[in-house]
Amino acid sequence: MATLGSIEYRDASxxxxxxxxxxxxxxxTDWINNFWKALASDPVTLRRTWESVKQIMAPGALDxxxxxxxxxxxxxxxxxxxxxxxxxxxxxxAGMTDAQFAELMAVIGMANETNRLASGYQVExxxxxxx
Amino acid sequence: MATLGSIEYRDASxxxxxxxxxxxxxxxTDWINNFWKALASDPVTLRRTWESVKQIMAPGALDxxxxxxxxxxxxxxxxxxxxxxxxxxxxxxAGMTDAQFAELMAVIGMANETNRLASGYQVExxxxxxx
Amino acid sequence: MATLGSIEYRDASxxxxxxxxxxxxxxxTDWINNFWKALASDPVTLRRTWESVKQIMAPGALDxxxxxxxxxxxxxxxxxxxxxxxxxxxxxxAGMTDAQFAELMAVIGMANETNRLASGYQVExxxxxxx
Amino acid sequence: MATLGSIEYRDASxxxxxxxxxxxxxxxTDWINNFWKALASDPVTLRRTWESVKQIMAPGALDxxxxxxxxxxxxxxxxxxxxxxxxxxxxxxAGMTDAQFAELMAVIGMANETNRLASGYQVExxxxxxx
Amino acid sequence: MATLGSIEYRDASxxxxxxxxxxxxxxxTDWINNFWKALASDPVTLRRTWESVKQIMAPGALDxxxxxxxxxxxxxxxxxxxxxxxxxxxxxxAGMTDAQFAELMAVIGMANETNRLASGYQVExxxxxxx
Amino acid sequence: MATLGSIEYRDASxxxxxxxxxxxxxxxTDWINNFWKALASDPVTLRRTWESVKQIMAPGALDxxxxxxxxxxxxxxxxxxxxxxxxxxxxxxAGMTDAQFAELMAVIGMANETNRLASGYQVExxxxxxx
Numbered sequence: 001m002a003t004l005g006s007i008e009y010r011d012a013s014x015x016x017x018x019x020x021x022x023x024x025x026x027x028x029t030d031w032i033n034n035f036w037k038a039l040a041s042d043p044v045t046l047r048r049t050w051e052s053v054k055q056i057m058a059p060g061a062l063d064x065x066x067x068x069x070x071x072x073x074x075x076x077x078x079x080x081x082x083x084x085x086x087x088x089x090x091x092x093x094a095g096m097t098d099a100q101f102a103e104l105m106a107v108i109g110m111a112n113e114t115n116r117l118a119s120g121y122q123v124e125x126x127x128x129x130x131x
Numbered sequence: 132m133a134t135l136g137s138i139e140y141r142d143a144s145x146x147x148x149x150x151x152x153x154x155x156x157x158x159x160t161d162w163i164n165n166f167w168k169a170l171a172s173d174p175v176t177l178r179r180t181w182e183s184v185k186q187i188m189a190p191g192a193l194d195x196x197x198x199x200x201x202x203x204x205x206x207x208x209x210x211x212x213x214x215x216x217x218x219x220x221x222x223x224x225a226g227m228t229d230a231q232f233a234e235l236m237a238v239i240g241m242a243n244e245t246n247r248l249a250s251g252y253q254v255e256x257x258x259x260x261x262x
Numbered sequence: 263m264a265t266l267g268s269i270e271y272r273d274a275s276x277x278x279x280x281x282x283x284x285x286x287x288x289x290x291t292d293w294i295n296n297f298w299k300a301l302a303s304d305p306v307t308l309r310r311t312w313e314s315v316k317q318i319m320a321p322g323a324l325d326x327x328x329x330x331x332x333x334x335x336x337x338x339x340x341x342x343x344x345x346x347x348x349x350x351x352x353x354x355x356a357g358m359t360d361a362q363f364a365e366l367m368a369v370i371g372m373a374n375e376t377n378r379l380a381s382g383y384q385v386e387x388x389x390x391x392x393x
Numbered sequence: 394m395a396t397l398g399s400i401e402y403r404d405a406s407x408x409x410x411x412x413x414x415x416x417x418x419x420x421x422t423d424w425i426n427n428f429w430k431a432l433a434s435d436p437v438t439l440r441r442t443w444e445s446v447k448q449i450m451a452p453g454a455l456d457x458x459x460x461x462x463x464x465x466x467x468x469x470x471x472x473x474x475x476x477x478x479x480x481x482x483x484x485x486x487a488g489m490t491d492a493q494f495a496e497l498m499a500v501i502g503m504a505n506e507t508n509r510l511a512s513g514y515q516v517e518x519x520x521x522x523x524x
Numbered sequence: 525m526a527t528l529g530s531i532e533y534r535d536a537s538x539x540x541x542x543x544x545x546x547x548x549x550x551x552x553t554d555w556i557n558n559f560w561k562a563l564a565s566d567p568v569t570l571r572r573t574w575e576s577v578k579q580i581m582a583p584g585a586l587d588x589x590x591x592x593x594x595x596x597x598x599x600x601x602x603x604x605x606x607x608x609x610x611x612x613x614x615x616x617x618a619g620m621t622d623a624q625f626a627e628l629m630a631v632i633g634m635a636n637e638t639n640r641l642a643s644g645y646q647v648e649x650x651x652x653x654x655x
Numbered sequence: 656m657a658t659l660g661s662i663e664y665r666d667a668s669x670x671x672x673x674x675x676x677x678x679x680x681x682x683x684t685d686w687i688n689n690f691w692k693a694l695a696s697d698p699v700t701l702r703r704t705w706e707s708v709k710q711i712m713a714p715g716a717l718d719x720x721x722x723x724x725x726x727x728x729x730x731x732x733x734x735x736x737x738x739x740x741x742x743x744x745x746x747x748x749a750g751m752t753d754a755q756f757a758e759l760m761a762v763i764g765m766a767n768e769t770n771r772l773a774s775g776y777q778v779e780x781x782x783x784x785x786x
Contacts, residue, residue, distance in 0.1 A: 085261070102565065116764050263517070333501045359497050598729070
């Protein structure tokens with residue numbers, strides 16, 4: 001159980017229900033995942049977080065599946081089990097293929113490796129990268 | 132100066148020169164950035180790292196600019212200054228626009244926020260995400 | 263089971279029992295949580311860690327509940343499941359309300375977001391912050 | 394220079410100026426720090442980030458200085474140099490004393506230590522913490 | 525179940541079997557742990573990762589048990605549950621004693637603490653360390 | 656300048672001087688690096704941190720150079736610039752060769768890569784690792 005509990009749709013206040021409805025409409029789905037039900041104990045954070053996610057994850061200069069893969073890259077780097085599970089599902093729903101997932105993982109792994117080689121070897125930033 | 136020093140092309144052994152040449156050819160450029168010059172003190176690591184990066188970053192199921200943006204997402208999450216500078220340059224060279232960069236940053240920021248809300252609220256993984 | 267096993271009070275050596283007794287007295291409780299039972303296989307680390315925690319977490323310029331919330335902020339940022347669970351309990355025992363927890367989480371989330379925006383955008387430190 | 398440049402007040406569009414004005418009014422200050430000037434190249438992210446920060450950092454169940462110290466705890470754990478510098482300044486402006494800063498640092502350090510002892514020893518979460 | 529499934533030896537393609545065989549021969553064992561079975565859905569990543577691990581973890585200037593303890597230090601710092609479990613087992617197989625494990629954990633904990641004290645206090649790098 | 660300033664030997668109180676003297680004696684050196692001079696504004700933290708470091712880093716089941724390399728592994732994973740610089744120097748003073756440094760870096764890099772492959776692929780812990 002999440003720290004402040006988990007609020008189901010049927011038990012939600014009107015302001016929480018309004019957010020839940022918008023999540024389901026925006027995502028074209030009929031259920032709410034645990035993340036939002038855990039945040040719902042704090043309706044202000046629920047609304048602000050959802051409004052931000054909705055704005056940021058909408059297709060723009062980057063398409064939806066690219067955004068979900070970036071989300072997954074951050075979540076895997078951070079070792080967030082919940083976020084890896086939920087954004088793997090979201091990326092697949094947005095169209096990520098198994099081949100894309102495999103390449104995504106390879107890039108994430110490599111970046112985490114060279115991030116530490118760069119810091120560990122105390123590599124200085126090249127002048128060309130500063131301009 | 133990097134921990135084991137920095138090896139310039141003119142001072143490099145034949146095996147290091149071969150890697151430098153392949154980097155310049157593959158990337159269609161005429162210079163080597165500090166990361167590789169720092170690794171060159173250990174030719175085995177230099178070669179293995181380059182061969183892995185070359186294989187992983189080649190366009191496949193994901194295109195080159197998407198891969199560079201994922202690299203940047205990991206590097207920004209990890210606070211690796213060198214990697215942020217070098218992969219911002221690489222992503223731009225691969226075609227990333229300012230608008231794409233801005234959306235990339237917004238996704239990275241949001242993912243880092245919700246990663247901690249999910250862990251901090253002790254949200255359990257939904258059954259639907261486990262299958 | 264923890265890597266080196268878990269030592270119950272009844273099975274503990276006198277030196278471990280002395281630490282357990284001090285933990286229970288200091289915290290005004292009648293049980294020992296798994297963290298200490300796992301460390302007890304190394305009595306030197308058990309004692310040093312407890313003495314440090316006891317010194318650091320005692321009320322001083324900051325009160326107990328503020329210190330527990332800071333502990334929780336670090337633990338949530340680091341994705342340490344055990345630490346989030348144990349310090350959420352400790353913070354509540356020290357008086358943290360649900361409203362304070364919710365605001366704490368909001369600050370943690372936001373800080374993790376802007377930490378990556380600052381690094382990702384390669385923002386330079388303002389002169390005014392250096393003095 | 395930040396990746397997308399840094400926008401000074403005199404060069405800002407009306408929508409950016411409006412955010413800058415609100416930052417200065419809310420914080421009772423006459424300048425804008427580099428973070429916001431770097432985000433200003435993306436007015437949507439500038440506004441959303443500022444509105445979130447403004448809402449979250451306003452005194453509520455937690456007072457302003459406690460919130461700034463939590464922000465600093467996250468930033469120090471994440472090794473974000475910019476954020477450490479800016480939020481140390483902000484916490485001091487909000488009233489943090491040197492003694493409070495020193496205790497804050499001690500708690501941050503200890504939490505980072507025990508986070509790794511807990512994970513490294515593979516400590517299981519106590520049943521009592523799950524309810 | 526891992527994201528792309530888990531491939532058992534009996535169901536593996538010849539190229540995957542060849543990697544599995546090399547893992548078992550190199551490690552002098554008769555089973556394959558889940559990590560490799562999860563990667564096997566992407567035979568290119570499976571092979572590259574195994575070849576790199578095999579090359580890097582072979583005794584050289586550092587012996588096998590030292591390398592495994594370093595692996596464990598990174599994994600505990602990163603809160604990677606799977607990696608902590610698997611490399612604790614690997615380090616023990618390579619000869620790590622309980623006393624060595626306990627000292628390893630103490631060093632990991634302390635390093636994580638002072639890493640944050642150094643960043644949090646904004647300590648400047650000494651001139652002597654730069655040469 | 657560090658946040659609370661930096662205390663030189665000549666300006667130190669007797670209790671701070673006692674710690675400085677012990678550091679120089681223990682390490683067989685004639686100078687104090689910036690980390691301790693920054694902590695010295697809080698003599699309680701200075702003493703506790705030094706006593707812990709002194710106890711933990713003394714040769715025991717692990718020798719001094721192995722402990723310094725583990726310290727460096729954690730510091731490189733965490734991107735702590737100060738700690739990488741100071742512990743590279745310390746490890747070299749304790750006897751780390753360039754070849755050992757290079758292998759250390761290779762292990763750190765690989766561990767950071769596979770940590771994210773394990774989490775990203777959602778690999779379950781093998782039963783054999785749980786006993």
